[in-house]
Amino acid sequence: MTTAPGRPRDRRIDRALLDATAELLVEVGYADLTMDAVAERAGTTKPAIYRRWRSKAHLAHEAAFPTDAERVQVPDTGDLATDLRAMVRACVDVFAHPVARAAVPGLIAEFAADPTLHAALVGRLADGPLGTARDRLARAGIEPDAVIEAMAGTTLLALLFRGGDDLDDAWIDRTTTLLLKGIAP
Amino acid sequence: MTTAPGRPRDRRIDRALLDATAELLVEVGYADLTMDAVAERAGTTKPAIYRRWRSKAHLAHEAAFPTDAERVQVPDTGDLATDLRAMVRACVDVFAHPVARAAVPGLIAEFAADPTLHAALVGRLADGPLGTARDRLARAGIEPDAVIEAMAGTTLLALLFRGGDDLDDAWIDRTTTLLLKGIAP
Amino acid sequence: MTTAPGRPRDRRIDRALLDATAELLVEVGYADLTMDAVAERAGTTKPAIYRRWRSKAHLAHEAAFPTDAERVQVPDTGDLATDLRAMVRACVDVFAHPVARAAVPGLIAEFAADPTLHAALVGRLADGPLGTARDRLARAGIEPDAVIEAMAGTTLLALLFRGGDDLDDAWIDRTTTLLLKGIAP
Amino acid sequence: MTTAPGRPRDRRIDRALLDATAELLVEVGYADLTMDAVAERAGTTKPAIYRRWRSKAHLAHEAAFPTDAERVQVPDTGDLATDLRAMVRACVDVFAHPVARAAVPGLIAEFAADPTLHAALVGRLADGPLGTARDRLARAGIEPDAVIEAMAGTTLLALLFRGGDDLDDAWIDRTTTLLLKGIAP
DNA sequence: ACTTAAACGAGACGGTACGTCGCGTCTTAAA
DNA sequence: TTTAAGACGCGACGTACCGTCTCGTTTAAGT
Incomplete structure (x- = not known):
């Protein structure tokens, strides 16, 4: 297993962008969510977003349905x-x-x-x-x-x-x- | 009951706009539907649209769910x-x-x-x-x-x-x- | 002599943009002159600029060499x-x-x-x-x-x-x- | 007189970069000259350029006015x-x-x-x-x-x-x- | 016939947000 | 320390589309 060449991506920026997106979605809704606002709140810029997600929708869907969420537990009672x-x-x-x-x-x-x-x-x-x-x-x-x-x-x-x-x-x-x-x- | 003053609205334009909208919706989808394209296809101009509908969504919703459609008949059999x-x-x-x-x-x-x-x-x-x-x-x-x-x-x-x-x-x-x-x- | 159809251009915006460009050119120079800054100082937006001039250079050249300038008088003495x-x-x-x-x-x-x-x-x-x-x-x-x-x-x-x-x-x-x-x- | 520590700089890369810059300047002009294109044509990478020149302009000026050019001879006739x-x-x-x-x-x-x-x-x-x-x-x-x-x-x-x-x-x-x-x- | 008043074609308007480009820097592993 | 590789942060770009506005013209109904 080798390491990818080039400068590695800064994971803290991923997090900051997802958090900013989640916050802004709640505050202003999807239609009024702008990439500039997300970038600004995350303390970065638009190209950093587009390097990670191909569109506003891809970003929003990851912010809305995080995979690492504490899994919603569905007990298995048999009933x-x-x-x-x-x-x-x-x-x-x-x-x-x-x-x-x-x-x-x-x-x-x-x-x-x-x-x-x-x-x-x-x-x-x-x-x-x-x-x-x-x-x-x-x-x-x-x-x-x-x-x-x-x-x-x-x-x-x-x-x-x-x-x-x-x-x-x-x-x-x-x-x-x-x-x-x-x-x- | 009086008639509104001024030049009456041309009903043929209403129809042409709704038809153009319906066609374009099918051809390009909602996201790529532009008001300019609707106006052009209907042979009229954008202000004529906004005189009739307050937004793209209002126009599209009327084109998608026409009230004058042949009513979908639901027979009343009692069963x-x-x-x-x-x-x-x-x-x-x-x-x-x-x-x-x-x-x-x-x-x-x-x-x-x-x-x-x-x-x-x-x-x-x-x-x-x-x-x-x-x-x-x-x-x-x-x-x-x-x-x-x-x-x-x-x-x-x-x-x-x-x-x-x-x-x-x-x-x-x-x-x-x-x-x-x-x-x- | 007929009038052009459509909404006429607001001449005050032309002026405000040229003035803003001239000011900013002196303040920051050509290289650091941005269309956003020009638009902001003129109290308008970028598309308003591009509707009038096809590029930053066209805008700047009009701001730098105004045609309506009090003509530089060159006296004709014959000598x-x-x-x-x-x-x-x-x-x-x-x-x-x-x-x-x-x-x-x-x-x-x-x-x-x-x-x-x-x-x-x-x-x-x-x-x-x-x-x-x-x-x-x-x-x-x-x-x-x-x-x-x-x-x-x-x-x-x-x-x-x-x-x-x-x-x-x-x-x-x-x-x-x-x-x-x-x-x- | 000591030698600099570390890996010595590859002089062939200097040449390749200057040549690539000169070619591209003629082909596309200064404005459309990109550092990525220079690096690619020279068969190297951008950091190798910036290790040698502090900016695109410094690179271009060296490519345009090479010091080692066969000196333009100006004969000294006395007339x-x-x-x-x-x-x-x-x-x-x-x-x-x-x-x-x-x-x-x-x-x-x-x-x-x-x-x-x-x-x-x-x-x-x-x-x-x-x-x-x-x-x-x-x-x-x-x-x-x-x-x-x-x-x-x-x-x-x-x-x-x-x-x-x-x-x-x-x-x-x-x-x-x-x-x-x-x-x- | 003349006035009134709104709709009309035409097209530019002001403005928000977009997605992209290219600069110069940084990180990594290997040489 | 340089190399190849490539992603990084960032500033600025030029564009697309929205919905509005300003014209001059046309169309009917009211006077």
Whole structure:
């Protein structure tokens, strides 16, 4: 294993940029997020961003769905009802997180036109609770795709059309029940 | 009831602009849709657009979800399974329409930051199959909001993450079944 | 005589930009003159500049050699010695003006690579004292090109290599004498 | 007398860089000359350049006015007319050389803002025909500065405003005559 | 017929933000 | 210490598109 030639990248700048992006997303939203503002808050400049991410969307999607986040734990109790409820809650936790909430609408717009971003985001989510859920459901003998589509889709729509604050325990219960009955044999 | 003074607006221009917008949305997508291009294709000028719509998003949302569209008919058979299936199909038909498909991601982004647009789009959809579905379900003694959220959300997610071509009869069957069991007493 | 269609250009912005350019040229020099700084000082933005001038050089050359300047008067006494001296002085006045002095080195660099600018600058100078001098000399029966080349070239070199402050009366006398003898029959 | 510690500098790289610079100056001009391109053509890297020259201008000025050039010979016949003509020709040869011609406008711009470069270029020219000319004229009992200023200035202006191709024998004759009469007692 | 008032074509406007280029520097491992 | 390699931080660039404005002209309805 050799070292790459050339000056190594400064990891502190990566962090500063991601942090600045997350903060600004919450403060001003995706549409009003400018690369100049990100660079300035991170104490660096625009080219440093573009050296690391190919677009605003790629930067935002990494800030909104960090891979190193303390993994949303979905306990494996063996009881489908309990586990499914945990999955729904995890799904809400991921999408309703303030940074994600601010970024998602913009990301949706961009990744419709950018296959690169599409792939990146799908991969990133597959490593999160959605991937966990898929495994768990498959082990329970349930074809997972339809359920995940319904779970994530319902969450997304609720988020987009009413804002994340309504996604409380009652909403989670209601949605879990619908899904649970929907997938019953 | 009096007539507005001054030169009346030319209705042919309204149409030409909406048509040009729809065409361009399909051809280049929302992000690369420019007002100059719309005006040029419609054979008019930008001020003529802004006299009619307050922004690109307002124009696009009207082009994507025309109110005068031949209404997607949802037959009222009285059989919940049959009717629900028709609702799902209508939902797919609306969102998977080429123009809507091109416009939706961009609209999602914009209306996250523009309450005006949010209201306009919600109203427009409520007049369409979603409104019909709500009435129908309510009459069947079912609380409609959760079902609609699940139905539209699942459709939206499928559309965004896989493109509309996979939303065939099998998908409609699968989704209808899940919802039907989910809302059973 | 018809009016051009479209919104007319705001002449006050033209002026503000030229004034800002002249000021900044003196303050920071051509190399450190940035379009952003010009725009900011003029209270406008970069695109407003590029709508009016095709490059920094075109802007600077207009700021450095304004056509509407109170014309450098070259009295026509009929005495060649007197008149030539006045021409040399006028030449110095034009090139040693603080704004011109700051702009000239940069302009030289740019117009070597930009025929557009070359033509523009030649035309602009031909309307100034150089044009007057050419006419005057021709009337005196002297082939003007060689003299003008020598006069302007000597002035330019002196300016570039020693700064304009040394171009005092003694320098003007010395140069006038050299030229006068040089063109004697 | 000791040797510098560490790895000695590779003289072949010096040459390759100067050659690459000269070639590229002629091909693309000073403004479009990039350090990356120079390094690439010379088969080395940018840091190797900056170890040798402090800036693009310093590199270009050395490439344009090489000290080791076969010295432009100015024969010393003792006849002022003959010698002055040779000086003018030498001046043209130096400045109209393709590489110098490409570099001069850019260098003028840079050394207006860089005293280091100013000094370097003046020193380099003083070692060339201008230095020779000064000595020769002084020996002939003529105050040399004014003549040199006129000679070099006229050449420079002609070069800048008409391109070097017009500086033929006729031009040299004409200019020599003007100077000769101009400095006559 | 004349006035009023708004829509029209045309196109430039002011301005935000973009993504890129090239400078000169720095870090690394090998020579 | 120089080399090759290449990324770095940074300042500045010129452009694209937004939504607005200013014209002079056209079109109808009201007087």
